[in-house]
Amino acid sequence: MSTNEDATLEPVAPAASVAPPTTPPADRDRLAPGDATVIGLLLVSAFVVILNETIMGVALPRLMADLGITAATGQWLTTGFMLTMAVVIPATGFIMERFRLRQVFIAAMGLFSLGTAIAAAAPGFELLLVGRVVQASGTAVMMPLLMTTALTLVPAASRGKTMGMISVVISVAPAIGPTISGIILNSLSWRWMFIIVLPIALIALGLGTWKVRNLTTPRNARLDVFSLLLSAVGFGGLIYGLSSIGESAGGHAPVAPWVPVTVGVLSLAAFVRRQLRLTATTGPLMDLRVFANRSFTVSTIVLVTSFMGLFGTLITLPIFLQTVLQLGSLETGLLLLPGGAAMGVLSPVVGRLFDRFGPRPLVIPGAVVVSGALWLLSTLHPGTPTGMIVLVHTLVSVGLAFMFTPLFTSALGSLRAELYPHGSATVGTVQQLAGAAGTALFVTVLSTTSADRLAEGASALDAVADGTQHAFVWGGIISLVALALSLLVRRPPLVPGPRTPVH
Numbered sequence: 001m002s003t004n005e006d007a008t009l010e011p012v013a014p015a016a017s018v019a020p021p022t023t024p025p026a027d028r029d030r031l032a033p034g035d036a037t038v039i040g041l042l043l044v045s046a047f048v049v050i051l052n053e054t055i056m057g058v059a060l061p062r063l064m065a066d067l068g069i070t071a072a073t074g075q076w077l078t079t080g081f082m083l084t085m086a087v088v089i090p091a092t093g094f095i096m097e098r099f100r101l102r103q104v105f106i107a108a109m110g111l112f113s114l115g116t117a118i119a120a121a122a123p124g125f126e127l128l129l130v131g132r133v134v135q136a137s138g139t140a141v142m143m144p145l146l147m148t149t150a151l152t153l154v155p156a157a158s159r160g161k162t163m164g165m166i167s168v169v170i171s172v173a174p175a176i177g178p179t180i181s182g183i184i185l186n187s188l189s190w191r192w193m194f195i196i197v198l199p200i201a202l203i204a205l206g207l208g209t210w211k212v213r214n215l216t217t218p219r220n221a222r223l224d225v226f227s228l229l230l231s232a233v234g235f236g237g238l239i240y241g242l243s244s245i246g247e248s249a250g251g252h253a254p255v256a257p258w259v260p261v262t263v264g265v266l267s268l269a270a271f272v273r274r275q276l277r278l279t280a281t282t283g284p285l286m287d288l289r290v291f292a293n294r295s296f297t298v299s300t301i302v303l304v305t306s307f308m309g310l311f312g313t314l315i316t317l318p319i320f321l322q323t324v325l326q327l328g329s330l331e332t333g334l335l336l337l338p339g340g341a342a343m344g345v346l347s348p349v350v351g352r353l354f355d356r357f358g359p360r361p362l363v364i365p366g367a368v369v370v371s372g373a374l375w376l377l378s379t380l381h382p383g384t385p386t387g388m389i390v391l392v393h394t395l396v397s398v399g400l401a402f403m404f405t406p407l408f409t410s411a412l413g414s415l416r417a418e419l420y421p422h423g424s425a426t427v428g429t430v431q432q433l434a435g436a437a438g439t440a441l442f443v444t445v446l447s448t449t450s451a452d453r454l455a456e457g458a459s460a461l462d463a464v465a466d467g468t469q470h471a472f473v474w475g476g477i478i479s480l481v482a483l484a485l486s487l488l489v490r491r492p493p494l495v496p497g498p499r500t501p502v503h
Contacts, residue, residue: 035153038212039162042105042146045204046169048197049112049139053081054177054314056132059190061329066190067125074125077132079243082432084136086235089429090286091228092144093422097221100214104145109205112138116201120194131194143170144424151412151420156492157355159409164351167404168344170431171310175340175397178318182333224278227285230271237264238433242440286429287422290415296423298488299411302363304430305482306403308438309374309475313396316442317377317389320468324382324461335390339397346401351409358491359406366402367486369395371479378472382461403482407489414492441478442471 056063056077063074095104112135119131146166154162184192241261244254275284291297314336321332350362373395380389408427415423450467454460 034213039146039150039153041204041208041211042142042149043165043169045105045109045201045208046142046146046166047173048200048204049108049135049142050169050173051177051180052112052116052135052139052197053085054078054174055181055193056081059181059185059193062185062190063125063128067128069125075243076129079240080129081132081136081139082239082243082436083236084133085140086239086429086432086436087232088137088140089144089425089432090231090235091223091425092141092428093287093425094221094223094285095141096145096148096421096424098218098223100218101145101149102209102212102214104141105208105212106205108138108141108145109201109208110138111135112142113198113201113205114138116194116198120191120198140428144421144428147408147412147424147427148420151415151424152417156413159413160351160354160405161348162351163409163412164348164354164405167347167351167401167408170408171400171404172340172344172347175310175314175343176337178314178329179333179337179340182329186330222282224274224282224285227271227274227278230267230274231285234264234267234271235429235433237261237267239436240264242433242436245440245444284422286425287419288426290419290423290426293414295414295490295492296411298485298490299359299407299414300427300430302367302403302482302485302489303407303411303427304434305478305485306370306400306407307431307434308441308478309370309396309482310400310438311435312438312442312471312475313374313377313393315439316446316468316471317393319446320380320464321386321389323464324380324468325384325386327386335386336393338390339393342394343397343401346398347405350402350405354406354409359410359489360486360491362402362406363486363489364483366399367479367483369399370403371399371476371483373399374472374479375476378469378476380468380472381465403486410489410492438478441474445471445474 060074060077063069063077067074099107115131115134115136115138117131118134119128122128122131146169150159150162150166181193184196237260241257241259241264244260245257271286272288275286275288278284279287279289291300317336318332321327321335322329327335353362373392376392377396411427412420412423446464446467448467449470450463453463453466458466
């Protein structure tokens with residue numbers, strides 16, 4: 001066994017930024033009622049904010065007509081959201097160390113509510129984009145906040161159940177975003193996507209202000225501004241470059257994708273070097289010591305490949321359904337709903353199974369199912385029955401449900417308590433990168449293959465169908481990598497999480 005892995009088996013002392021345990025030993029295997037209320041509020045709030053990441057995709061044609069914009073311009077409503085997330089998430093480790101839980105929650109939900117109000121009232125594209133950026137600023141903080149709080153409050157032996165609910169937020173919310181927007185747009189204007197969300201966000205903000213307690217003791221952490229700039233350019237450049245590959249394949253990208261990708265890679269190299277140097281002095285913006293933990297590293301890599309498959313499927317299947325099978329946005333959203341619902345139902349169940357059996361009996365079968373389903377999707381053609389597509393998409397969702405909860409729990413549960421905020425920030429960041437990479441890969445393969453087939457004289461339907469097949473072939477190849485790595489996943493050590501008093 002490696003030295004790094006041995007280190008994870010040692011007793012974990014409470015972090016410097018977490019108050020000393022006060023819960024009697026006999027009660028440490030149960031979640032206190034007040035703690036359950038806090039986590040419940042954070043779960044609901046996080047679901048609402050994460051849902052908005054993918055809610056705009058189906059609305060693009062309506063926005064193009066109402067606002068007089070092109071598709072390339074309209075895509076910035078999603079790309080801008082992802083870019084903001086990529087820039088803000090790396091700083092959340094510092095934010096959660098420097099400020100109290102209640103302060104961070106109010107700021108996150110306040111920003112999200114403000115952005116939603118701006119978007120609902122926006123008279124044109126520019127202000128709508130501003131609203132999306134403000135929304136994303138709050139969203140970026142909420143997910144790491146939820147993960148860190150859960151790890152701090154929930155006993156290690158029962159974390160799987162809670163992480164199962166978090167998996168619902170992380171994976172199901174983006175999956176059903178297009179369905180919800182399709183239902184709303186079927187009878188209402190695009191503004192109602194924000195008008196409906198706003199009162200829910202405000203209620204969550206009000207309840208959180210009332211109920212969320214200060215569970216941590218902040219420390220005087222120092223913000224390294226240069227690290228923040230490097231992370232913004234690095235992660236932002238990668239996300240932008242990867243997101244524009246699909247546009248470039250169609251000849252519409254304003255800048256060649258290799259330019260922002262190269263800038264992003266060089267900036268990230270400088271960012272990593274600076275974080276390693278700051279670890280020994282004033283403290284890093286993102287503590288990369290999390291990757292010294294074998295369980296965290298392996299689980300995170302498998303998560304990356306899984307999210308690439310999820311987001312690639314979410315972008316490719318609607319294109320196939322609407323372009324090749326000629327279905328409307330509402331029908332497309334409803335056909336994808338069973339998969340999202342299956343993932344939502346199974347994630348808490350998988351969490352309970354994790355607490356009992358550990359990750360390997362769940363992750364390995366899940367990886368097998370996902371791989372098999374993606375290879376089945378590579379056989380799609382214009383005559384494929386919609387029922388078959390629903391079934392296979394549901395299989396993908398079921399397989400991912402068996403993977404996400406054990407992987408999140410194994411990755412974050414294996415860290416020392418003082419690394420929880422940085423581990424959460426790291427997972428959130430690589431999730432955004434994986435989503436952008438998966439989308440870029442699938443869309444690029446689909447676009448280039450379709451263009452080649454059209455040049456050969458194929459019909460538009462056959463060209464898109466062939467492009468879809470090739471995209472899912474690459475998805476199948478990635479799934480084989482995830483399957484191989486899933487054999488290395490291990491259960492994290494059962495170390496009690498720190499319990500904290502009310503401040």
